[in-house]
Amino acid sequence: MSLVEERAQEFRRSFQSLQQEIGKAVVGHPEIVQGVLVCLFSGGHALLEGVPGLGKTLLVKTLAEGLDLRFARIQFTPDLMPADITGTNVVVGSPEGERRFSFQRGPLFGQIVLADEVNRATPKTQSALLEAMQEVAVTVGGVHHPLERPFFVLATQNPIEMEGTYPLPEAQLDRFFFKLRVRYPSAEDLIEIIDRTTRPVTHPVQKVAGGREVEAMKALVREVPVAQPVKEYVSRLILSTRPEHPGAPEMVRRFVRYGSSPRGAQALVMGAKVGALMDGRFNVSFDDVRTVTLPALRHRLILSFEGEAEGVDPDQILEDVLSHVSAQPARAALLPEGL
DSSP, X not given: OOHHHHHHHHHHHHHHHHHHHHHTTOOSOHHHHHHHHHHHHHTOOEEEEOOTTSSHHHHHHHHHHHEESOEEEEEOOTTOOHHHHHEEEEEEXXXXXXXXXXXXXXXXXXXXXXXETGGGSOHHHHHHHHHHHHHSEEEETTEEEEOOSSOEEEEEEOSSOOTTOOOOOHHHHTTOSEEEEOOOOOHHXXXXXXXXXXXXXXXXXXXXXXXXXXXXXXXXXXXXXXXXXXXXXXXXXXXTTSTTSTTOOHHHHHHEEEOXXXXXXXXXXXXXXXXXXXXXXXXXXXXXXXXXXXXXXTTTOEEOHHHHHTTOOHHHHHHHHHHHSOSSOOHHHHSOTTO
């Protein structure tokens, strides 16, 4: 076995070990657990959407238990201020009687940060979270404070309760690597949940990796090569989500106002790289790209008025795009212009 294959297999073992530890506390939702881990090792952030009681918070807390990283939880409310999450400068006194400003860190200085019910905070507070997600730093009083890596934000929101909420702006939604929809458990999973939560027996979650190991795995993901045809396929997928593009399918032209940004292409490639390593491969396939298309792009489509009025699900549009865009480009696209 070559060194490359050994590193891919080691990544796969660590990934599966973390999945197993999370499975000790979280019943079902294997695709959600996998999606969260893909975000973590891609260096992105995850938005979990689902009704209350489905285990979103438990999943995040269990992930923090499986990793030797600092965990912080922020309960977002309408009265939450930016300083409540970033930190603030306070006046402290010395034994000699001198007074000076000292920066008191906020919960954003954790490494795994749970932003619970993120859409309940005002846009002003949401913007403070936005800077931390994008820059891995916060600015307080004109001073730039870097955050410790790895830095991973998992935000949750309730899709049905709209009173007293502030919908996330498109600019902030675009900065989430994946949007994962947490569904209701099956009958079998529901019975397992009852058994686990009503008996005294518990299975403690073991630490699988620390910050150094997570950063090494993230670095390995970036080393995975992507063939030119796969890059072109990603490009065609992104362009096909834009209604003004000649190759856009009918559903896109009818129901989409704005398509995916270039961040969508980045998410497709990075998510596909993790998918390849999860499979023990050091190369990206077309199937790897297709697997991550829905969570990577569903929150990057802005529907038109007709799409909103008819309640069109972005997933339906993306399924149509996937069926419309071939892995192999049309021959005319490969010929020089004028031939």
